[in-house]
Amino acid sequence: MKKVLLVGVLGLGLVLGGCATTSGLNAKTGVSGFDGKKHVRIEPHGAACTSMICPAIGAIWIEDAPNLVGLNFEVVNDIRSINSAELNIDGEIIKLTNTNLTNFNTNIGVSSAKIYTTDFATVDKIINSKRTWVRLGTSKGYVEAAIIDSSKDSKAFHALKRFKSQVEITQKN
Template identity: 50%
Template sequence: MFKTLITLSFALLLTACSNKSGLSPTVSTSGFDNAKIVTITPHGNASDSMIATGIGAQWSSATPDLVLLQVAIFNDISAITGAELNIDGNKIKLYATKGITDFNSSSVKQSIKSFSTKLSVVRDIVNSEKTWVRVSTPTGSMENAIIDGETDSKAFYALQRFLLAIDSK
């Protein structure tokens, strides 16, 4: 009986830590132009460190070919000065929106900055074998995998859910 209880507890623990878990995207309608808005909050990339990067996104049907990628640093307060993606060897520089790095969070230290890119870039990420993000700060850069073969992340599955919400009618 004790052995069964230990096995069930271990299985529950593994399920709770699954990278496939995470928040669902929010879907709303803009009062300004009646556009469909899809947002997924930043989820963590693959990392063995407490301070790590994450990716979220926002899309509007008013600009259907563009997306805002929300690049995050979790458990640290630091200005985000740049971001790049490496999708299956194709390096893509992301262009920051004119806003500043957002440090507002009620529960954890985090920094978030939005970067504009094409929606096709997000589709390329979820169809890739290997995607890494490099986040630049005034004191250096951080790199984490979104997906790298068998190494996946919560951000990878969050972007899949994000695209499903966009593609649903």
């Protein structure tokens, strides 16, 4: 009985630990074979979602444009066109623009993605904010969730922190 209880407690710990918002993929630095320029990328990570259809955020930085960042927004668990992306950072509404088409991925699950270019300072604002929400306008309505909201953070929030740190390391080298 003690063994079963111990296994149950350890299993619960693994499940809860697996849901930690600080976990996730690391940002990676690459070098272009074409021109030798460096870039940093982090795959999209989920916001603080309350439903299965959820926004996720990743980022890309390119050495040629050090003051810009591409924010890669995904709608996870559904195929829908992404028409707009907005951030509410401590009450400041930032409407991002992009005229490219949405990419649809059904290889490893179901998602729709689109990259929006903004100032790198936007990443700093998110990381230093007390409250940031993302809202994606899609062909099926809005999808929104917190990136950080007081004490509620998300994998996306911590992924952006890892991304910024990797960009800083890459710029020094």
